[in-house]
Amino acid sequence: MSTTSGFRIVGDRAPRPDARDKVYGLLRYADDFALAGMLHAKVVRATRPSARILKIDGSRAEALPGVTCVLTARDVPHNVLFSDVPGQTTAIGPLRARTQVLAGDTVRYLGEAVALVAAETEEAAEEAARLVVVEYEDRPGVFDPEEALRPDAPPLEPTGNVISRWKIRKGDVEAGFREADVVVAETYRTGFIDHAFIEPEAGVGWLDENGVITLRVATQVIEHFRDVANVLGLPHSRVRIIAPYIGGGFGGKEDVTVEVFLGLLVWKTRRPVRLCYSREESILSPTKRHPFVMKYTHGARRDGTLVALQVELIADAGGYAYLSPLTLLYAMVHAAGPYRIPHVKVDGVAVLTNNPPTSAFRGFGSAQPAFAYESQMDALARALALDPLAFRERNYLRKGERLASGQELETAVLLPETAARAWHALGPPRTPSGPGKRIGRGVASALTAYGRIVWLHDWSSAWVELQMDGTVLVRTGVPDIGGGQAASLVQITAEILGLAQDEITIHIGDSALTPLAGTTTATRQLYMSGSAVHKAASELRATLLQQTGELLNVPPETIVLADGLAYAEGNPQRKLSFKELAAACARAHRPRSAFAIYQAPAGQVMDFETGQGKVFPDFTFGSQAVEVEVDEDTGEVQVLRVVACYDVGKVINRNSVEGQVEGGVAMGIGYALLEEDRVAAGLTLTPNLMTYLIPTALDVPDVTAIILESGEGMGPWGARGIGEPALVPTAPAIANAVFDAVGVRVTRLPITPERLWRAGQEQPARRAR
Amino acid sequence: MRPIEFTLNGARARVTVEPHETLLWVLRQRLAATEVKSGCERGDCGACAVVLDGRAINSCLALAVQAEGKSVLTVRGLGGPEAPHPLQATFVELGAAQCGICIPGMLVSLYAFLQEHPRATRGEIREAIGGNLCRCTGYQKIVDAAEAAARRLVGATE
Ligand code: FES
Ligand code: FES
Numbered sequence: 001m002s003t004t005s006g007f008r009i010v011g012d013r014a015p016r017p018d019a020r021d022k023v024y025g026l027l028r029y030a031d032d033f034a035l036a037g038m039l040h041a042k043v044v045r046a047t048r049p050s051a052r053i054l055k056i057d058g059s060r061a062e063a064l065p066g067v068t069c070v071l072t073a074r075d076v077p078h079n080v081l082f083s084d085v086p087g088q089t090t091a092i093g094p095l096r097a098r099t100q101v102l103a104g105d106t107v108r109y110l111g112e113a114v115a116l117v118a119a120e121t122e123e124a125a126e127e128a129a130r131l132v133v134v135e136y137e138d139r140p141g142v143f144d145p146e147e148a149l150r151p152d153a154p155p156l157e158p159t160g161n162v163i164s165r166w167k168i169r170k171g172d173v174e175a176g177f178r179e180a181d182v183v184v185a186e187t188y189r190t191g192f193i194d195h196a197f198i199e200p201e202a203g204v205g206w207l208d209e210n211g212v213i214t215l216r217v218a219t220q221v222i223e224h225f226r227d228v229a230n231v232l233g234l235p236h237s238r239v240r241i242i243a244p245y246i247g248g249g250f251g252g253k254e255d256v257t258v259e260v261f262l263g264l265l266v267w268k269t270r271r272p273v274r275l276c277y278s279r280e281e282s283i284l285s286p287t288k289r290h291p292f293v294m295k296y297t298h299g300a301r302r303d304g305t306l307v308a309l310q311v312e313l314i315a316d317a318g319g320y321a322y323l324s325p326l327t328l329l330y331a332m333v334h335a336a337g338p339y340r341i342p343h344v345k346v347d348g349v350a351v352l353t354n355n356p357p358t359s360a361f362r363g364f365g366s367a368q369p370a371f372a373y374e375s376q377m378d379a380l381a382r383a384l385a386l387d388p389l390a391f392r393e394r395n396y397l398r399k400g401e402r403l404a405s406g407q408e409l410e411t412a413v414l415l416p417e418t419a420a421r422a423w424h425a426l427g428p429p430r431t432p433s434g435p436g437k438r439i440g441r442g443v444a445s446a447l448t449a450y451g452r453i454v455w456l457h458d459w460s461s462a463w464v465e466l467q468m469d470g471t472v473l474v475r476t477g478v479p480d481i482g483g484g485q486a487a488s489l490v491q492i493t494a495e496i497l498g499l500a501q502d503e504i505t506i507h508i509g510d511s512a513l514t515p516l517a518g519t520t521t522a523t524r525q526l527y528m529s530g531s532a533v534h535k536a537a538s539e540l541r542a543t544l545l546q547q548t549g550e551l552l553n554v555p556p557e558t559i560v561l562a563d564g565l566a567y568a569e570g571n572p573q574r575k576l577s578f579k580e581l582a583a584a585c586a587r588a589h590r591p592r593s594a595f596a597i598y599q600a601p602a603g604q605v606m607d608f609e610t611g612q613g614k615v616f617p618d619f620t621f622g623s624q625a626v627e628v629e630v631d632e633d634t635g636e637v638q639v640l641r642v643v644a645c646y647d648v649g650k651v652i653n654r655n656s657v658e659g660q661v662e663g664g665v666a667m668g669i670g671y672a673l674l675e676e677d678r679v680a681a682g683l684t685l686t687p688n689l690m691t692y693l694i695p696t697a698l699d700v701p702d703v704t705a706i707i708l709e710s711g712e713g714m715g716p717w718g719a720r721g722i723g724e725p726a727l728v729p730t731a732p733a734i735a736n737a738v739f740d741a742v743g744v745r746v747t748r749l750p751i752t753p754e755r756l757w758r759a760g761q762e763q764p765a766r767r768a769r
Numbered sequence: 770m771r772p773i774e775f776t777l778n779g780a781r782a783r784v785t786v787e788p789h790e791t792l793l794w795v796l797r798q799r800l801a802a803t804e805v806k807s808g809c810e811r812g813d814c815g816a817c818a819v820v821l822d823g824r825a826i827n828s829c830l831a832l833a834v835q836a837e838g839k840s841v842l843t844v845r846g847l848g849g850p851e852a853p854h855p856l857q858a859t860f861v862e863l864g865a866a867q868c869g870i871c872i873p874g875m876l877v878s879l880y881a882f883l884q885e886h887p888r889a890t891r892g893e894i895r896e897a898i899g900g901n902l903c904r905c906t907g908y909q910k911i912v913d914a915a916e917a918a919a920r921r922l923v924g925a926t927e
């Protein structure tokens with residue numbers, strides 16, 4: 001049974017238990033669940049991006065037959081939500097991370113929630129929402145982050161529009177530039193990106209028989225039960241959040257979405273309530289990926305050694321802070337990329353505007369700078385007439401070296417391997433498909449943090465029990481957003497206890513009944529909850545070894561657990577089934593369960609003046625190589641091939657790892673070529689999937705995932721996170737391939753045919769190359 | 770309100786509908802066929818796809834009355850735990866379902882397509898699901914699984 005690697009099931013392509021219910025259509029997602037007597041709710045949203053609310057008149061809505069209630073800010077006991085976890089307020093300040101549940105006096109973006117309605121039918125609720133009359137007085141708005149920084153810009157907060165500033169100082173950047181033979185300076189821009197999960201935000205809430213507000217919602221964070229309780233002024237234990245399997249998250253179900261609205265409505269009406277966003281509402285409601293303006297200047301010596309980097313980052317936070325200060329901090333630490341640069345100066349600012357609020361999105365603050373620094377690496381290599389791979393190789397950080405923010409890279413850094421393997425796997429170049437078409441290739445490398453900021457003192461917990469029939473139960477509060485979070489935990493348990501997956505049941509995502517495991521964000525669940533489950537299962541294993549040893553009269557260290565049996569090594573004839581073991585443990589008063597908490601190594605808060613200090617537990621390193629075909633006349637870009645190579649430390653489930661990489665690449669292709677919420681004076685012009693384009697099966701080519709295993713990650717058996725890193729290098733690799741094809745560098749994502757064509761007009765010299 | 774009758778996964782379904790009600794809405798809200806997903810309600814995502822008399826359609830764009838007298842097949846009609854359809858089996862084996870919300874629509878689109886084109890190429894499979902959006906998988910393992918299922922289906926009939 002045991003493979004050469006010494007693992008029975010970890011590392012293989014074990015089918016995910018959740019996949020079966022998904023393909024048979026049996027899984028009940030958030031919106032597939034109904035209760036008798038359930039009300040239907042709708043959110044009334046602001047139709048102005050910046051206005052004072054003069055009056056809200058819900059009387060016509062309330063008079064409509066079937067309407068149960070209309071709620072406004074006045075009905076919210078504590079009309080405030082904080083986007084923070086303990087510790088974060090040190091950097092953000094509670095005031096600025098604050099949002100209102102329902103708009104009180106002012107609205108700060110178009111789509112902000114102003115009122116809630118609940119009715120017996122969905123039609124009545126829709127009609128009622130239309131009948132709520134809100135009188136506004138428009139206020140001056142600001143829609144460009146650079147304009148919002150000007151002293152005369154209309155302030156969204158009394159203190160101004162800046163919600164956070166960060167800086168990183170290393171060496172002497174001016175001296176660095178004096179050493180440079182070549183300086184490349186460019187400004188890069190990215191746009192608003194919608195998470196566009198196929199399942200919009202949704203949930204059903206009710207009051208249970210103990211008077212606990214119970215919310216079954218599509219969320220990445222069941223710990224939002226605290227936010228709901230705080231808004232209602234209830235003890236935290238009076239709110240319970242259950243996360244069923246979720247139809248995609250990507251950071252868009254990280255901040256509170258429907259939870260607080262449902263809690264309010266359940267509390268007021270004492271009835272079950274359903275609230276599900278339409279696609280348009282999903283796009284209009286928070287949050288999006290931040291548009292960034294990134295001003296990069298790199299200096300390098302003639303021999304290809306990087307000497308200096310100066311960066312200015314401006315992040316559009318939209319109408320409210322949400323997690324913007326943290327997203328920006330991530331961007332700061334990732335800004336220099338995985339490169340050794342002696343002199344670095346980075347300044348970042350997150351600024352409020354009357355645009356849609358921005359917050360978490362897969363690649364949290366690391367995706368935007370990667371587009372800039374990897375475009376820069378390509379431009380520098382070309383300016384120096386060096387091979388892009390050799391140029392990077394010369395400058396890649398090695399294990400033991402430090403980031404610009406001072407953090408030492410303590411684990412394997414396989415960047416040269418990932419880049420070389422991805423590049424060479426592209427194979428022989430294709431020939432263009434016709435006249436006017438050009439083939440180009442590009443590569444990009446990146447580092448991406450996984451796990452929470454070390455000064456947030458992250459932890460996760462899990463509970464593993466041997467049942468009396470010999471099967472095993474795992475409980476842990478992990479929300480599964482589709483990445484195979486639960487399945488990997490089953491696999492880890494199966495490995496440690498020598499059981500088949502089918503003999504293990506897992507309960508996840510219930511704040512009342514499963515031990516808390518933290519958020520399914522920051523690419524942390526395999527690392528954190530994988531470690532917690534590993535620990536709990538190992539404790540149970542130790543108990544079982546002890547019990548078996550006593551029964552068989554042999555030392556516990558000699559016991560083997562395999563195929564659901566326990567026996568002494570070399571003597572499989574004298575065996576005990578797990579059922580027999582369970583009975584023996586019960587007779588011996590030996591616990592058949594283990595609860596374990598995994599605490600991530602914690603660290604001190606960084607020095608805010610210099611930006612020096614350890615910020616993240618660890619990073620995942622990888623590279624992607626792409627081949628594109630560009631139509632010179634139309635500016636259209638077709639991605640022909642993508643190879644993505646990552647060191648994931650240790651594969652737990654090979655299908656899941658590859659699936660993350662392939663899905664990340666597809667999302668990266670969307671980021672590079674298709675996706676952008678067009679926002680004009682605060683109004684989103686792309687409120688559906690006909691105008692907001694995500695990649696279809698025809699936009700994504702076959703993707704080759706090459707997976708390396710250094711064994712040096714922080715997770716179980718040295719695993720690293722892969723969910724977010726998978727997305728990060730794709731867009732710059734495509735931008736570099738486009739340059740390779742037609743000699744035009746597009747510095748703004750997405751690279752639409754029009755932008756490429758225009759850039760070509762503005763860069764005639766480069767075109768002639 | 771008007772009573773209509775059609776076959777839903779082989780069983781008779783009788784339901785009273787308003788003339789403006791979509792097939793998607795009636796399937797989900799009146800017939801508890803929640804395996805049919807709703808991702809946009811305007812024909813952009815394919816999550817609501819069902820097979821109507823052999824053809825895959827977006828049920829959010831069809832009126833319920835259009836199903837009158839016809840046969841509607843959802844993913845639950847393809848197979849189940851006892852007897853999975855080869856597409857369902859390969860989707861599990863090859864890891865083609867991540868969050869899974871697009872999968873019911875994906876599977877019925879592929880089912881209808883492979884009925885007509887059992888020897889489809891990879892490119893043709895991609896075209897067949899061009900209207901079924903998936904945000905998780907990058908389509909790679911979906912296309913792999915569809916190819917593998919097609920081989921099994923053809924093998925079974927030869
Ligand atoms: S819900 Fe029908 S196509 Fe999206
Ligand atoms: S598996 Fe999540 S949308 Fe397709």
